[in-house]
Amino acid sequence: MKKTFLFSLLLSAFGVAFASFVSSGVAASGDLALSASNVWFSTDSYLEGSTIRIWASAQNNSPNDLLGNVRFSVSGQVIDADQPISALAGKTDEVFVDWVPGTYGTFTLTIQVIPWDATSDNPDNNTVQKEVTVYQDTDRDGIPNGSDPDKDGDGVPNEEDAFPITHSESKDSDGDGQGNNADLDDDNDGTPDTEDQLPEDSRYTKDQDGDSLADEVDEDLDGDGLLNEDETDLGTNAAAPDTDEDGSLDSQDVFPIDPSEWQDTDEDTVGDNSDSDIDGDEIANEVDIAPYNPAPSADIEQDVFIAGVGEEIIFDGSASQDDSGINQFVWLFGSSDEEDVNLASSAEGPRVSHIFTTKGLQTATLTVYDENGQSDTLEIKVRVFDYGFLMKAALFALLLLLLAFYLIYRYTRRTRPKGERKTRRSRANSKK
DSSP: OOHHHHHHHHHHHHHHHHHHHHHHHTTTTOOOOOGGEEEEESSSSOOOTTOOEEEEEEEEOOOOSEEEEEEEEEEEESOOEEEEEEOOOEEEEEEEEEOOOOSOOOEEEEEEEEEOOOTTTGGGGSSSEEEEBOOOOOTOOOSGGGGSTTTTOOHHHHHHGGSEEEETOOTTTTTTTSSSTOOOOOTTTOOOOGGGGSSOOOOOOOOTSSSOOOTTOOOTOOOOOHHHHHHHHHHHHTTTSSSSSSOOGGGGGGTOTTTOOOOOOOOOOSSTTSSSTTTTTTSSSSOSSSSSSOOOBOOOOOOEEEEEETTTTEETTTOOTTTTTEEEEEEEESSTTTTTTGEEEEEESSSSEEEEOOOOEEEEEEEOOTTTTTTEEEEEEEEEEOOOHHHHHHHHHHHHHHHHHHHHHHHHHHHHHHHHHHHHHHHHHHHH
């Protein structure tokens, strides 16, 4: 009983509230209006494929709060869906839709406000129409075709594109109006593209080596790097890039008609497969740590040096050679006497200097290493003199020579005959 009374009381209160809500104007009637100035666009440049936002502001011309919808359409087709509005008395409400033109041309857009209750509405101010021109933008890159250097965005400039607004086509080799991608016979020579190795050249159909030169005019028919006439001289097949079918092109095969050989690393006319010393470094393959890599060659421009004790000598091994480059230069210096302390002296680098402190016949040994650890050694002779001792010896010899001349002179004067001396004196007196 109490519950029934309470429910009835709540229902009555809800009814009063709803009646009050309705009387306040939620479902009231009045005039909702649109004007051309209250419709605008997000851009002044309209391109096909680009989003254009259309705004509309509905004006409530009544003293009541009004509800309604705004409908946007183009060519009779509604854009998106009706947009609901709730405009307070004497105020406006704004809504928008996004429109993406699917093509270019001139379109009439219709924007219409539709009140929920049209009893007091003025239908003469409910609709606005606007005409817009949408410009062509074939590749949808935001650049109108009139300004776009590549209208269809296929990477081929318009002036070189036989189909400048068709993305899938750019060439028409036979000029039949059908693009090469769709044309089954691009050059219209009667041979289908699937069988034509030069599908865009109506003069030829065969190109064995795929170098874009027709077989009829190709001087290297098989594309092996050898001219057809040279292959005749070599005895190879001008139409087969690998005559002996050993996996090496004829131009790279030292033995192009011998299927068991194709390389000769040391150029000794013996193929590597049969050569016991492949790299020709005089080391048998079975003990050669790098059988395909010749050992380096140590070299220096001078073989004999002459210097004095304490004089700096420059040794330059830059002339040493190796196919892959010298990795290390090692120099040892000493004399022919193994007891000489200078044997412990060493240096590294292509160009080094050394000073010998003892005279005699000295040696400089250069050893070069390649990246595989192979080496070559060169011994250089150095004659070292003690210039101080030589100067003293020369001075002593000169003094001995002068003394000898002096003694000879004195001896000659003493042993001259007396008559000869008098005759010379009388001759001298007669001249006076």
